[in-house]
Structure formats: structure tokens, C-alpha cells
Amino acid sequence: MSQTITIDPVSRIEGHAKITIELDEQKQVRDAHFHITQFRGFEKFCEGRPFTEMPSLMARICGICPVSHLVASAKACDAIMAVRIPETAAKLRRIMNLAQHIQSHALSFFHLSSPDLLLGMDSDPATRNIFGVMQAHPHLALDGIKLRKFGQQIIEWLGGKRIHPAWIVPGGVNEPLTEERRDQILAEIPGAMQIILRTLEWFKEASVKYTDEIRHFANFNTMFFGLVDEGGGLEMYDGVIRIVDAQGNVVADRLDPANYQDFIGEAVEPYSYLKSPYYKNVGYPEGIYRVGPLARLNIASHIGTPLAHKEWEEFRGPNKRVILSSFHYHLARLIEILYGIEMIEKLLNEPDILSDRVRAVAGPNSLEGIGVSEAPRGTLMHHYRIDKHGLITWANLIIATGHNNLAMNKGVLQVAKAYLKGTQPTEGMLNRVEAVIRCYDPCLSCSTHAVGHMPLVLQVRSHDGEILGETARK
């Protein structure tokens, strides 16, 4: 029985969870909770390992965004070594990180979300998957496959393999880029560019059909949180933290990510194993914020590449308003893919990109290191402490999906309040819960990234804990 809608906690809880909706004594929806039943325990089993092993070990947290964990982990290790890595190494890491964003966003949009968008939320679940899209809309499916391949191929060319590559290491990268590889990647760029431009055009037109979803899918006020570069532009690899509120006012700016504990609190709720990060200055639970593509486009003052900047201007509108509906995560993802392709081309054309100075070598020079970068789903933080021999004594991870925990709970609650009639959850309600969660593309490798459908169980409970109704995805 049972399961899903899993939320990643600070450590990766694998497997499954269920949603319970709690009613008050008047049988009105009071709250929505997640329960999670499995875990893998990354923070614990890395204790006693040399810090240099951390990138390889931590990459195994996730097969969808292993490069993001490699990047954050390697940056934490750079801090432990107290080195500034060579410029070329930072650029090469950036390229791989952008390739990761492209492939992961393509997976989210084409493989996972396009079935809902193209085939309809009420179509037959048996064919509502990427294979169904292949039958009904072969060109679009092929575009998605090719675009994901573009990103994955770059990762493979740089790191030797697509999932869990060992190329990003403490101090830089393992091998310089060869001219041949650079030209190979450059040759792929026009094809990828064509795909993303026609997809953007199609999706912007098609979005008109989804006005209902735009209005009801986790459309509420929260703050937005993420990295920006020194000039306030879109940033994926380094930079400073900026937080804006729902009206677009900058709440905090130029925060040093290494001081995250000063401004992020991690609340614990008795019903969930997943911590709920919140902005400390506002308090809990009002300090709710969102991260990820939508947040990044909401906090940025511009985008550093021309085509993506133009799309961003259109996205934010003439008044540069903050976009609140989580449905727009989809469009934000496409704009970020465009940015990624443009930026990879720009970086590859820099004169020092083929330099063979790509790795700083040092032992442990600091007993603590924090690495922060933007993963496809949002800000990712790795924080390690070591002993004097360089062995890990403590680790803390805040995963992008964790930041979105409060917002996802709130989104599900919004759906429950709008669609739960009586005590028996319906299939239609399940679909909407699933689609709301899907907007955030949570890294719940267990459920949302399976080929096809999110397994889901929804329970309705009375105020004293009695189960009143239950629906499982068939």
C-alpha cells in the first residue's frame, strides 16, 4: 500500500512517502502533511572518510543531478583546502554545471511534464508518459531527447561518463579540455539552439490553454531565494545570495553563502522527517521562500546572454513584476536552457579555456568548508567539518528540494482546500496534487522521476487521527 510524494530532507530520504490531509472538527481542511519512510543516511556514513572522497561519494545522492552535488561538494573541499581554483578550472566546472542544468531541465520539461501538457491531465495514465508523447507528437519527443542528449553528451565528453562522472575534483578538474572536444561541443550548439527556440515559441503560445492551472497551481505569495552574480545577474555556479519578496522588493542582498546558518533556519515539524528551511529574519513559518528556475528569474536583475535576456524581459513584463504561479517554473526552465546554451558557447570561446592549469593541489588547511551552487532545482549547500587529518567529522546538506518544502506543502494545501469535497479524495484531486508537485520538479528520484507516473497515496484524516478516506493511484 501506500505511497508517495516524497520530499527530500537534508539527508536524502529515499523511497516514498504519503500525503495526509488533516481535517478539523468541522471537517474542513486544516493541514497537509508528508510522511516519509526510508532513508539512506549520507551525512552519517561519510564520517571518517577523507574529505577528498566527498565529491565522488556525494554524487551518489542523486542520479538525476549528480553534477550539482559534485560541484557543491568540490567547492566545499576547495574551502577546506583554502585554495582559489584556477580560472580555467572554474570555467570548465561552469560548463559542466550548465550542461547538467540543460539535461535536467529537458528531462523535467519533455520527459516528465510534456505528457501532462500535451496529452492532457485526464488522459489515460497508461500512455501518459514520454512513450505516449513519442506516439502522438514524435517531433516534440525527439526534440526533448536530442536536447537532453546535448547536455548529457557534454558531461560525458568532459567527464568520461554521464552519471556520476569523476572529473570535478577538490581544487579544480581532473583533465584540461582538448581542442578537439571543444570543437565537438561547439558543433552541437546550433542544433540545440534551434530546438530550444522553437520549443519556447510553441510553449508560449500553448500556455494560453493553461490559464486555469496558472491561476491555481501554487499561486501564492512567498519570497524567492538564490544566487546572483556580482552585478545581480542570473548565476548558477558562484556569487552571492539575494532574497526578494512577492512584490519584487529586495529583502536581502549580497549575503555570503558561506554564512548560510546566519540567515537560514531549519525548522523541524513532528510529522515530517524533512526539515523546513526558512528565512530567519522573518521567522517560521512566514519565512517561506521558493528556489529553482522561477526563483532565479525572479531575483535576477538581468541575464548575461542576449537571447535569454530578451526572453527574461518578456517573462517578467514591462514592470519587472515577480511571477508567482509555480506553473511558470516550466517556462523559466526553458529560458534557463537557452541561457545555458548561450553561456556554454561563450565560455568555450574564451582564450584560456584550453589552458592546462586546471587543478590546485593542497592538503587540508581549514577545518570547515561550505560549498554552495545552483542545482537545476535550486540552491544546493554542502557543509563539512574535518579533523586535522582531513577526515570528515560532520556534514550537513541542504538540498534544493528541501528549500521548497514549505512551498510544496502550501501548494498541496491550496489544492486540497479547493478540491477536496467530503472525505474521499478523488482521482482528479490526485492529478492536481501530482501536477503541483511536478511544477517544482522535486528531486524525489523515487517517484517523480520514474518513467511515467508518480505513485501517490492520499489519505484524509479526522482531527483525532482516524482515517476517513484514501485514494491510491491505480
Added chain:
Amino acid sequence: MKKGNKPRVAVWKFASCDGCQLSLLDCEDELLAVAGAVDIAYFPEASSAMGKGPYDISLVEGSITTPHDAERIQQVRRVSGLLITIGACATAGGIQALRNFADVKAYTSIVYATPEYIQTLRKSTPINDHVFVDYELHGCPINKNQLVEIISATVTGRKPNIPPHAVCIECKQRGLPCIAVSQGIPCMGPVTHAGCNALCPAYNRGCFGCYGPMESANPDSLSAWWVGKLKVHRQDVMRAYRTFNAYADQFRKQSEAHEK
């Protein structure tokens, strides 16, 4: 499977990172062909849906870590023709099996505020500890070409052609000079199952055993060589065997032998 019918394929997930089943989507060029040759029917784990089997081929990713999963894998076995495990989690318990060497309670209380809610088994175990497995694909993650090979072999009813030898053979086939002999870099290639095409040695880095032990490995000899010739500390030998395949028999015995 009935002749002329497309085999029905199910993909099951237990505790894992999803990387291995994503390898299926990484078969970009082959994906359309695969989708044409088999009927991919992913079924969520709700038990009501499991009755809809049987499936000709079940691909199983992940290790068993909860009482519920221990029951679920039995159901998977019952509805499956061929059961193929994919990746280090399914074949050896995965990286989460590192907890098998410690007290699991220490884990849950450190990571979670309310550990009493966590239902977990003391150990993370491979699928073949629980049910009969027809074929195992090694690797963290698996090699997508091996996945395509095993699917096409099954569709055409022949034996899959997946080399069982050590990483060393692949390394020689690539013409790489041995980094252990020429540079004294500790390398697990001699005891590790092939499949990665000697990726790490090609990057001048010692193999760290992603593909787990090969069938007829001799890790006693390798460990003795590391300790004796390369002056590797016993604790480091232990850690080398304790990664993604820590609970695979041959690796587990080596790491335990070097604990002190």
C-alpha cells in the same frame, strides 16, 4: 513470452538514486528502437497495480531497506518472468549499505528529528538476498550499452554478451599503461568487474570499484600488494573496499579484514 508479442517490461525502484533507470532514457539513439521493440509498462508500487502482471522482464533498481520493500520485492518476483537487477544498489546493497557496518540508530537520530517515525531495516541488502535473480548488471551506475545489450538479447532469446573480466582487460584494450605498476597509484582494476571501459585509469586515477567485484577476483592478493608494496595504510585499504559495493561479499570480507 508469447511469440510475436512485444515483451512487457516493468521498471521497479527500491532505495537508490535513480541513475540506473535513467540510463534507459540516456539511450537517446536507441530509445525509439527500444520503445518499438518492447512494451514499457512502468507500474507504480501501489499493490493494487501489481496484480496487473505478469511482466516478461522486470528491471529492478535499488536495495532493500525497509520491511515494506522486503515484502514488495517478493511480489515483484511473483509477477516477473525474468528479473534483472541493475546497478550497485540492487546487486550489492549500494552506498547506503555502509550503514551495515554501523549502528543504524546512530544514523537515524543524527539525521532526523523524530527518528521513531522511521521504519527501516538494520541493513541495506541486495535484491538477491531476498529473491532469485536471473541476471545482474553491475555498476554505479550501469553502462547503458550493457542495458541495451541485455534487453535486445532477451527480446531475441539469446544469451547476453557481457564480458565478466576485470577492468584491467579493458585498460589494456585501450592501450593504457598500468598506473599501478608505472606510477604506484593504488588501483582496484584487478578485482573490479569490467563495464566502464577503464574510465578512471584513463584519467590517471586509480579505479575505485564502481562495478563491484568481478566473478573470480583475488582481492587477498591485491590488498597484500597495496599494503606491502605501495605502503597503503590498512584503514585506507578498508575504505577503498567500502564504497558503492561495500556489501558485496568479496569486498566486505576484505574491508572487514583490514578494519584493525
